[in-house]
Amino acid sequence: MSTDNVVDTKRRRFLVNATSVVAAVGAGFVAVPFLSSWMPSERAKNAGAPVEVDISKLEVGRLLVVEWQSKPVWIIKRSDKTLADLAKNDENLSDPNSENIDQQPAYAQNHDRSIKPEVIILVGICTHLGCSPSFRPEIGPADLGADWLGGFFCPCHSSRFDLAGRVFQGVPAPTNLVVPPHMYVSDNVIVIGRDGEAV
Numbered sequence: 456m457s458t459d460n461v462v463d464t465k466r467r468r469f470l471v472n473a474t475s476v477v478a479a480v481g482a483g484f485v486a487v488p489f490l491s492s493w494m495p496s497e498r499a500k501n502a503g504a505p506v507e508v509d510i511s512k513l514e515v516g517r518l519l520v521v522e523w524q525s526k527p528v529w530i531i532k533r534s535d536k537t538l539a540d541l542a543k544n545d546e547n548l549s550d551p552n553s554e555n556i557d558q559q560p561a562y563a564q565n566h567d568r569s570i571k572p573e574v575i576i577l578v579g580i581c582t583h584l585g586c587s588p589s590f591r592p593e594i595g596p597a598d599l600g601a602d603w604l605g606g607f608f609c610p611c612h613s614s615r616f617d618l619a620g621r622v623f624q625g626v627p628a629p630t631n632l633v634v635p636p637h638m639y640v641s642d643n644v645i646v647i648g649r650d651g652e653a654v
Contacts, residue, residue, distance in 0.1 A: 505648035559634035
């Protein structure tokens with residue numbers, strides 16, 4: 456066996472091994488970003504995460520909007536008069552007793568549609584075609600009629616909801632506004648996106 460043949464074989468093995476190592480490293484550089492793209496981003500992870508909201512500064516009759524799962528969530532502090540007026544709407548509503556269980560958690564399936572009567576929490580998306588209704592708390596405005604006791608009006612197709620998010624009869628929206636899962640971790644802190652009872 457000649458020396459030339461031995462040297463060539465060693466060189467060949469070296470080149471094959473070196474090429475294999477370089478190819479493996481290169482494949483790793485290509486694979487890591489590719490596989491990373493399959494992982495959800497931090498923003499995507501946070502989009503579904505529960506949201507903690509401090510309502511200590513929320514005044515009666517005011518609307519606070521937060522974002523949860525890329526949807527607007529409304530938090531409103533209602534007055535005693537507003538709560539008393541809710542019953543006046545019952546005969547004009549499609550589902551006054553919130554019998555459609557898909558529209559709210561069991562703990563909000565009551566006349567106020569809330570854990571604490573004075574605070575209502577709703578997903579601010581019309582149940583007709585997904586528009587965002589306007590908050591219309593005034594009583595008897597000219598454009599909504601003298602019997603309007605406050606609520607939400609959808610400008611897209613004129614659906615109406617009272618201040619418990621219950622839908623009126625004869626409008627395009629088929630169901631009440633959705634009450635998201637939520638819980639109180641203290642008197643003034645709510646976690647939206649997690650089920651629980653009042654503190």
